[in-house]
Amino acid sequence: MRAARHSRLIVIAATVVVIGLLPSTMDGYHQGLAARVAIYFIAILGLNILTGYTGQISIGHGAFMAIGGYTTAILSHDHHMNLLLTLPIALAISFVVGLLVGLPALRLSGVYLALATFAFAVSVPQLALKFSKFTGGSNGTQTDTSFSHLKLYVVSWICAGISLVLAWLLLRGRIGRAFRATRDSPVAAASSGVSLPIYKTLAFGVSAAYAGVAGSLYVIATNGFAQPQEFGVILSLQLLIGAAVAGLGSLWGVLAGAAFVGLLPTISASVPLIGSAHGQDVVFGLMVILIMLLLPNGVVGLLAAVGRRRQARS
Amino acid sequence: MSALARKSTVGAGVSLPIVGALVAIAIFLVVGSLSSSIFAQQTVAGLAQGAVFGSLALALVLIYRATEVVNFAQGEMGMAMTYVGYQLTLWGLSYWLAFTLTLAIAFVFGVVVQLTVIRPVQHRSVIAVVIVTVGLFILIDGVVSWIWGADLKFMAAPFGNQVYHVGSVAFARQDLGVLLVSILSVILLWVLFQFTKLGLAMRAAALRPAAASLVGIRVNWMLAIGWGLASVLGAVAGLMTEPTQFLQPTMMQAILIYAFAAAVLGGLESPAGAVLGGVLLGVFLNLVGQYVHFITSELRLPVAFAVLLVVLVVKPGGLLGRRQVRRV
Numbered sequence: 090m091r092a093a094r095h096s097r098l099i100v101i102a103a104t105v106v107v108i109g110l111l112p113s114t115m116d117g118y119h120q121g122l123a124a125r126v127a128i129y130f131i132a133i134l135g136l137n138i139l140t141g142y143t144g145q146i147s148i149g150h151g152a153f154m155a156i157g158g159y160t161t162a163i164l165s166h167d168h169h170m171n172l173l174l175t176l177p178i179a180l181a182i183s184f185v186v187g188l189l190v191g192l193p194a195l196r197l198s199g200v201y202l203a204l205a206t207f208a209f210a211v212s213v214p215q216l217a218l219k220f221s222k223f224t225g226g227s228n229g230t231q232t233d234t235s236f237s238h239l240k241l242y243v244v245s246w247i248c249a250g251i252s253l254v255l256a257w258l259l260l261r262g263r264i265g266r267a268f269r270a271t272r273d274s275p276v277a278a279a280s281s282g283v284s285l286p287i288y289k290t291l292a293f294g295v296s297a298a299y300a301g302v303a304g305s306l307y308v309i310a311t312n313g314f315a316q317p318q319e320f321g322v323i324l325s326l327q328l329l330i331g332a333a334v335a336g337l338g339s340l341w342g343v344l345a346g347a348a349f350v351g352l353l354p355t356i357s358a359s360v361p362l363i364g365s366a367h368g369q370d371v372v373f374g375l376m377v378i379l380i381m382l383l384l385p386n387g388v389v390g391l392l393a394a395v396g397r398r399r400q401a402r403s
Numbered sequence: 404m405s406a407l408a409r410k411s412t413v414g415a416g417v418s419l420p421i422v423g424a425l426v427a428i429a430i431f432l433v434v435g436s437l438s439s440s441i442f443a444q445q446t447v448a449g450l451a452q453g454a455v456f457g458s459l460a461l462a463l464v465l466i467y468r469a470t471e472v473v474n475f476a477q478g479e480m481g482m483a484m485t486y487v488g489y490q491l492t493l494w495g496l497s498y499w500l501a502f503t504l505t506l507a508i509a510f511v512f513g514v515v516v517q518l519t520v521i522r523p524v525q526h527r528s529v530i531a532v533v534i535v536t537v538g539l540f541i542l543i544d545g546v547v548s549w550i551w552g553a554d555l556k557f558m559a560a561p562f563g564n565q566v567y568h569v570g571s572v573a574f575a576r577q578d579l580g581v582l583l584v585s586i587l588s589v590i591l592l593w594v595l596f597q598f599t600k601l602g603l604a605m606r607a608a609a610l611r612p613a614a615a616s617l618v619g620i621r622v623n624w625m626l627a628i629g630w631g632l633a634s635v636l637g638a639v640a641g642l643m644t645e646p647t648q649f650l651q652p653t654m655m656q657a658i659l660i661y662a663f664a665a666a667v668l669g670g671l672e673s674p675a676g677a678v679l680g681g682v683l684l685g686v687f688l689n690l691v692g693q694y695v696h697f698i699t700s701e702l703r704l705p706v707a708f709a710v711l712l713v714v715l716v717v718k719p720g721g722l723l724g725r726r727q728v729r730r731v
Binding site: 140146148193196197199200201203204205207208209211212215216218219322323326329330333367368369370371372373374375376377378381382385 | 467471472473475520523524527529530531533534535537538539540541542543544545546548549553656657660663664667671699701702703704705707708711712715716719
């Protein structure tokens, strides 16, 4: 038990050191790419809290990212606010929107919730087009300042680190237990005094807040542009896929999920023959299906299975 | 036996208020069409669009009834098949020959998809199947854009561009053609399910898989055939969308949302409800777009979303679906 704990601490320390030293070995382009992984990490972490821990599926997290992203872009463009200061505001706004979306979601589960959140994901970019005075329509809104690649990398990974610690603190205690109870047995949870409506809505809010912060950083990472097409359905689908690759209900797999979603398209683009924009989609879709067929519990499930086999042998 | 009987009576019961509301809607549409020619035109155009939504919604419902899976790739599968039809016409086939051949290819495609990627995950969680269909969505999108490119393509117009004048009302022949083809394919499917042995076996496999396999029905094959038929309906929806939207890889994405809304409106378990929901939604969106000036084309999808949400919260069973009763 203690040995396991020590080795886990060593792994964490090593990860932190690697992430801290990595930018010095990379050029600006790769720093931007690595920052993108951190951004996906935050969003997928949020989705994992919702789907993995309370069992509520969402195909609408791209929409929460859009809300966070537009908050940052509009505050910076119209009110010349410091980009870093827009992050907590984006967090607060998406938290509130998440609570509001969570209310109707109380009555839905499984397939119905998937459909409703999917439709939500499709609707939000359309609303950005409709209210173009506010959002800039299809041209979008651009922040009036921007980050260097290195600053983006540092800010994104610090946010990712804070997000992970907060998620861990949230999930290890009372709230985390309540979340898992609502997932595993709503009836038992309710009869032990866990209020299902409060915890389910809370999970939606927290999860949306994560996505909102990720959306802010996402906009900063795309040269400060918030555009409707950046937050299309595909983004929501990618987040869900990232969470599935990570293994739902596990915090540690999220890094693998984020790397999968953030890096695979770029890596496959550099391979000859398939290296076109559409080739990336083919590879991505194919990998998703293969992973679901071959690794039912995500990467973490695979590692756990390997671990069990090694233990059994020794 | 008694359990079966009880279930079927619950399923067949359509409540009186809903019948009343439907009759009222029908009267409203007829009276409106008689008094205003624009209203009549919009209603017919809405019926044609709604029939397309309805066929895709029916495809979703077919699969949902059998396996409780929602196929997020349904629209993209239809889109891919539309490109196949386009390719066939490029090779010199006449439109309707290409149409028929495309439907045959679509059937095989649906069966193959079920056998290769859906069956292995079928018995896992809802999330696992949803993610596989999402992967399929992206994969098909990529493959189609890879082969045919992402720019607009045009097929020969199947119905021509004539317009019929009845009094002061102009009906596009294309709208009537789309309506006719969609309704015809739905009727053919209904006949297949209601009056053939294969249809009976498929219904049995969907309703009571264990009992069906005990009487010698190959449940797994029935599910695969169900996917094939759903794929055919998706192809019909795609080919009937093409005359108004033209060919591009994203052509079915909005239609899929409308089909979701239509299927939920009708009750996710009810085939008749899916078609009804599609038609109602098509007419509703057209009339609202015509008469409510705030609802511009950007707001069509959010309105469909609002319909979906209201139905889910107020009456989750939909218009014709049975109420979901769960034991805890």
